[in-house]
Amino acid sequence: MEIFDAVKQKVEEILENAENLTGIGENDLQILKEKKDTLISWGDELMDSFYKTLLSYPKTAKVFEKVPVERVKAKNKKWYEEVVSGNLDKNFYEFQFLVGLIHIYYGIDNNIMIFMAQHLKSNFLNKAAETFEPEEAIKVFKAFSKIVDFLIALTVEGYIFTLREALMDIAGYTSGLVDTMMNMKLEEIYKILKEELPERN
Ligand code: HEM
Secondary structure, three states, X not given: OOHHHHHHHHHHHHHHHHXXXXXXXXXXXXXXXXXXXXXXXXXXXXXXXXXXXXXXXXXXXXXXXXXXXXXHHHHHHHHHHHHHHOOXXXXXXXXXXXHHHHHHHOOOOHHHHHHHHHHHHHHHHHHHHHHOOHHHHHHHHHHHHHHHHHHHHHHHHHHHHHHHHHHHHHOOOOHHHHHHHHHHHHHHHHHHHHHHOOOOO
16 A cells, blocks of 8 residues: 555544544534634743743753754644634644654654643643633533644554554565564563562552
8 A cells, every 4th residue: 555545544544533432523623613713812822831841851852952943833833723723624634644753753752742732731721711611611622632632643653653664664574574573572571561560459
């Protein structure tokens, strides 16, 4: 299968999982659309806090030796505005795979992406709680949260996808062999952990 088709298939598969497991869909987009202007007005504050945190931790600050923080911040703000405008189509979801890959390319580990997604969602929740009635704040937060999680899911899956592609396309392994190697390592690590870690009840 061509790589572009494989990516599209992967995104479709993840979107289907998200729809069935989180209920992400039109209702979420509708609630964002209704509140769009207010949500967009939070952009600068959310981005300031996001990049202040990244710059104050040496491990994440070093990324910005390679690329100016203002450029990254502007791109993330545009992304935020697109998300909260609620005008998301299939192309947006497919594009998120590329956004995820860009982070992998810069060597940003998945755990950092997950923690920073938490940072963004947490500040978003504070703003929503300050601004809207509780019921509305919850709805707006859930909608935003589902889309952020979708990007993070694609980033995590994009990492595994790329690693598998590298093993199959560059090292020449078959998909079955990659699975077998994975299972062999799993068993080995599992056994060691069972031996080394104290028993828990
Ligand atoms: C919830 C988490 C994050 C979101 C939503 C996000 C969003 C984005 C978006 C939309 C882009 C632009 C992609 C494009 O070119 O179209 C981007 C690029 C980038 N992000 Fe993030 N990001 C997140 C986390 C992080 C973290 C944790 C770091 C650093 C530790 C980071 C560093 C970068 C860098 C270096 C680029 C590439 C900029 C460039 O080459 O112009 N991002 N991000």
